[in-house]
Amino acid sequence: MFDAIVVGSGPAGTFAAYSLQGTNTLMLDVGYRPPASPGLDGNIFKLRKSEEDLFSPLIGKDFESLHNLYNRNISLKLKAPYLSYVIKDWDTLSPVKSDNFAGVYSFAKGGLANAWGAGVFRFNDSDLRDFPVKALELEPYYERLASHIGICGLNDDLEPFFGYDDKLMEPLRISRFATNFLDRYRNKRRFFNEQGIYVGRNRLAVLSDDHNHRKAYKYENLEFFKPCISAVYNPVYTLDEMLEKQTIKYLSGYLVVTYEEHETFVEVKARHLESGAVESFKAKKLILAAGALNTAKIVLTSNEDYESKLQLLDNPIVVMPMLRLGAYGSELEIEGSSLGQLVVVYDGPLATGSVQASLFGTNGPLRSDVLFDLPLPLSGNISLLKYASQSTGALMIFYPGRPIKENYVKINKEGAIEVHCKDEELPKIENVFMRAFRKIGYYSASFLCQYPKMGTGLHYAGMLPMKETPCKYETDKMGRLFGTSNVFVADGACFTALPSKNLTFTIMANSMRIADFVKSELGG
């Protein structure tokens, strides 16, 4: 019998296991791994200019990059041939039924963090006001994580929202577009701050210097095509270190179906995907970290509950393109990054809780992904994209996720997760941004904004929320599931609220905190 079983190898699962080193811990995981990625060694634009044909790495022998032409739209990053493993089999291993939910999840080793934007932000007490946990309790875990994974950024105008961090590495170089934007903001800082708008450098789990056997970032702009870029943190690196040191056991190819708690142990039933056989594993403690939706499904299935509705929190997002006319016709910036360049925070009277946005460039995806969505005949669109790409950016705005009665998940007897959600009325902070940014020569318009479906942001949470005094399908402050003694929830499912900040860093920290507690109960 094991001391603990951890289900899932994403950010939550990996850092639960990290805290549990020194105990006899088993991680159960489906664990798809990336393929080899030949043909993508070097800067993407230099490769595209010099290599006669990049069909395999950029389109794929099964035409993976054409996915959105015939299937439900997924993130442009997730359809690249070498990245499609991240969501492999997601809809067959754990189907979702929904009319209006665009989320996906991952059965890859490392989870959705294999394709994340690497934004890492500490939750402060304002973000945690609905949680039974205070920022001070998460602080030591944020510190340990920061030392372990390496974070670049700056203590700047966004320090009140992200906290002071004396361990930050130098921030990454940003694009000409972002540099100009930041400079103009700084020149009119007082005006912006009076509007409740603050702009600063992103905090990224990306190395600007070599760190812990990983090399610094090389500005090759490969994020849309290549997995496991060493400088961009991936939980797989930590997991592989633990496996090499043999501090945890790891079994891949298993899909956890249910658990059952006995007096002194928890029995986990998992289907071995290759043979189809259901196998049983026993441990004193169980930590569920399979991703919020799948964790919720495991809990409901284990309770044979096909009726209960669990709340779903999700960040509604808005994509606001911006154009700087003065840069129209600029030459391609060969060295760069597809990661978020800057962060913009709105903290004003129109929103409850701050609203956070990331500014991205437009060089990442294939041109054909966007060419046919522009308003001109094709030759005009080619020309427009060619000359405008260095003068455009996309501001991705994340609104806080609010508990709405119509937003919930449940399971049905066929084994599918049913997701019900309704588009909510948003306070239109993008209009505030548009009016303000016009003053510094950055233009946008309401009709250009896109309002993707719920789930697109991949930040769902809240199905089994932490409460001071939990009741059914809630967890206590240490993630223990109500009605159990030895079942814990460590991923986003246990989040009580969903601020607009990226939640991954806090998932990792909270998971470490919960696992530390579990370890203390084990007597470790």
Added chain:
Amino acid sequence: MKFAESDELLLEREAIYFHYCFFRKEELSEEVIARYVNANQMYLSSINYQKINSIEQIINRQLDVEAIEYVFRIINRKNILTTKIQILFYLIEVRSQYFEYFFNCRADRLRALASFTHSLLLAAFKFVKGKYLIWKYDLV
């Protein structure tokens, strides 16, 4: 499902003609043609070419595919003609031969603005022409 030789030939002619309309100066590689055929066979095998007459008519009559596609795209973004041309564009943009069509390698604001102005004027012309061609040949 085995494709009829005639369907494969039609797909090859599509690739060649569509490519010619947009990249007149470039030679289309056999590899791209084969991939275009494969992609269509994988994902667009259910098209009823008797019901959707536009593609064969466009090729046989050497019609302005850019104008027709533009109007179809305005009416329905997911129409078959746009999807087929998008497939072709995915296949050619990953070849170095076409790099400078898609990426601006030198700063030239004047050229960029002139190109944009030309594109706007062209849009109006192509729209009217596309509508006319669709009406004249009863394209679906």
